[in-house]
Amino acid sequence: MIEFRNVEVRFGDFVALPDFQLEVGEGEFFTLLGPSGCGKSTALRTLAGFIEPASGQVRIEGKDVTHLPSHRRGIGMVFQNYALFPTLSVGENIAFGLKTAKTPAAEVRSRVGEIARQVNLTPEQLGKNVAELSGGQQQRVAIARALVLRPKILLLDEPLSNLDAALRKQLRVQLKELQQQFGITSVYVTHDQDEALTLSDRIAVMRDGRIEQVATPQDIYSRSATEFVCNFVGEAIRLSSADVAVLAARGGGVDPARPDYLRVEKVKIADDGGTSPTGAVALSGHVASRTYHGMFSTYRVDTAGGQVRAIVKEDGRRSYAQGDSVKVLVDPTDVLQYATSEPHTEMLSEPMPAGVAP
């Protein structure tokens, strides 16, 4: 459906997208995920036609659209701040594209009414000024305005980023429902991993203008292809060489020469004297700190090899205090190993909680 072929985007001397390649299937909810400046918005804006690549091709349904103006690409877009026209009413905003296309007035009315119903906007709201609507309602107006032209593709540029956390969660669900209702191919840009994991059929994790991994949310999380993806998505700890050595010595099948990571929820803590589950390797240590979060607690345990962090679900039965002797249980099959260590150590070093001595 969508294809980037060897696309290169430059801003002066800076290469924002070097040799960018990507394919998005029909009906997919595809997300470009990455930190600020990774090139995800540049890729989206190139697809939208706002940026012309220096080389390469952008193809939609097999047709080269690289040099087509944005309104002839058959796409709709929802902007980060929605970009609703402040001097037009809700209805006028939605009808803008239809009027520009010189659609007969009767058809404009009927299509605006139809799309408004589909996105749950009332006829009264259509007469209102956009500034009078809530953030969620504005988002629906932006979606309606984009969809009323019946585009083949919907682009969404961080449309939830300006909202508070509760509303964001609520709108995430609505967004997914709308996408499924219309069955429209959607490309979504975000730096929020939760959003990406919740909404997407597939995710492309980007860094420095390049794609690190394209996969389903499950694979991105549990089978992160690169050290960067492992660190960017979810929470992972890098095992110290001493701990890796212990795991290796006990037949864990880990390679001490490679960087090894563990998702924090995979690390277990047990009483020092207790028995270990089959296959688990135990590392002895002392609780350095415990931070209570309600549903779970975060423990920092000093082992012989260094400090290990673990997230433990709070079931009210057992908890440990600072200084308690515990054993950290690690299943060697949960260890994520990468070929080479990458210069992103700042993402691996974990900040100490307040009041805890390093």
Added chain:
Amino acid sequence: MSGSLRQLLRSPLFLVVAVVVLWFSAAFLIYPSAKVLTTVFAPEGEFSFSAIQRLLSSERAMDSLRNSFVLALVLSMTVNAVGIAIVLITRYFDVKGSRMLWLGYATTLVYGGIVLVAGYKVIYGEHGFVTKLLQGLIPGLDPAWFSGMFAVVFVMTFATTGNHLLFLGNALAKVDHQTIEAARMMGASEWTVLRKVVMPTLMPTVYALTILTFLGGLGALAAPQVLGGKDFQTITPMILTFANAPSSRDLAATLALILGFATIALLAVLNRLEKGGTYFSVSKVPTVLQRQRIRNPLANAAIHVLAYALFGVYAIPPVLIVLFSFTNASAIQSATLGWDSFTFANYARVLTDYTAIWPFLVSIGYSAVATVVVVFGLLFVARILQRFRGPVTAAIEYVLHIPWILPSTMIALGLILAYDHGEWIVGNMVLTGTVAILAIAYVVHKIPFTLRMLKATFAGVDGHLEEAASILGAGSFETFRRVLLPIVAPTAAAVAALNFNSLLDDYDTAVFLAHPLYQPLGIVIKNATSEDTLSDATALTFVYTVILMVITGATMWLVYGRGLSRPRKRRRRTSALPATAKAGSEATDPTQPARSLAGASKE
């Protein structure tokens, strides 16, 4: 060819606008300025210093130069002293009746320029009401006591503190109250807090206002001309005198050039100062400044006395002007007011007598034409400059700011010199002496302010709106018409209102360029002050002044006050002016060079 220029050339509409702008800039901004230079340095076609030598040998010219610099220097001190005092009284100290005091001090925002100068002359001058009253108290008082440098400094001091009231007031409001509390907790006295904590944060604004005051003094026209007498004439009145005779226009050009160089030099200093250190609050959560109680009873009493004495100085002239607009000339001249002195005849005459209302109609006509042309034209220009950024558009923008850099006197003189004969660039027409030249000068005069406001508004429009319109199929003109224009319309309307307002009582440009049969209000008011005795014309001047005050007050309220008076339920439109313009009008924008003080002259 840069990408932005290539894009511009693709749009026929923008191409036409670009051609018109280039022609207008060349014909009315660059060529007249160049003409002043050639008049000074090549009067006979060859390079020569003869004009400068003639100027140096002219005692009157050298006196005027010296007087101008002295006036500028003295005003820098007096305006700051009074300006800082009224800001502290109305915004910092806990002075009883501060709102009323503010209104009194702000009267110069609604009447200024020649209107204010004429008002002072009629009230304090030889035949003035106050002079008559004083002569009753002091029999030997010289009737011409209110003239010369003292009168000029007095009037210009109180006329130009409006800038302080707006901009220094705004700067003071940004002082974080917690810094004052912190200083207090460390044992600082009220005086120390003011000196060490508050004043340093105000210094950039004070520097800017000082330079603008200096420039205002340097280019002053109405006040020295009306009140200076023959012993205290300054550069601009002298330029006017020299410009009237073709044989001495080279001297006028030389003086204008000196004024221009001084303006450019001081603006360069201002720019450097603005780039200086960080004086504003660095607090992440600043608290609102609270008025400071003066604990020392003596100091408190002294501040209150000063506050109300200043209130009297500010408020008495406009109050008397309103009062006398309802009286006959004999009441004004004899300084006696009885019930039978009051009449509506002056107003009736202005409204019914064609000759009385004519100057008003001329001023309204000129102001309206210039305002419509400049705002409508610059809507497109501002859009082009904001959208197509590159060396060519940057150069055009610089050229369009020439009227901010050069004194209006020099621009007016440049137009006279450039078009007192036919030139191909304007179709070989002679413009000097025609009705059109003043309208052109007004358009030129209003370009920088209008451009700045409109460009700032376009820049403030969310760029995604254009992208959204483009993805929905709208072309560049349709996007401009349906999306951008409705958003910038409130600002355009506000700028138009302010432009119209400030041109209505213009004198400084009109006195150089006005057609003898189409004399605008400013000139008629000035002429009324030149008469030896008070007459019906004086009473009419008061009526003109009152009407101007009402129009200015209404404009200020429409542009600035309306949004503050009541919360609006529906925010269908964006605010009237961009944030950069919120604090005051063009005539009071401290980032705008000398025109505010010297030109449209709130003297």
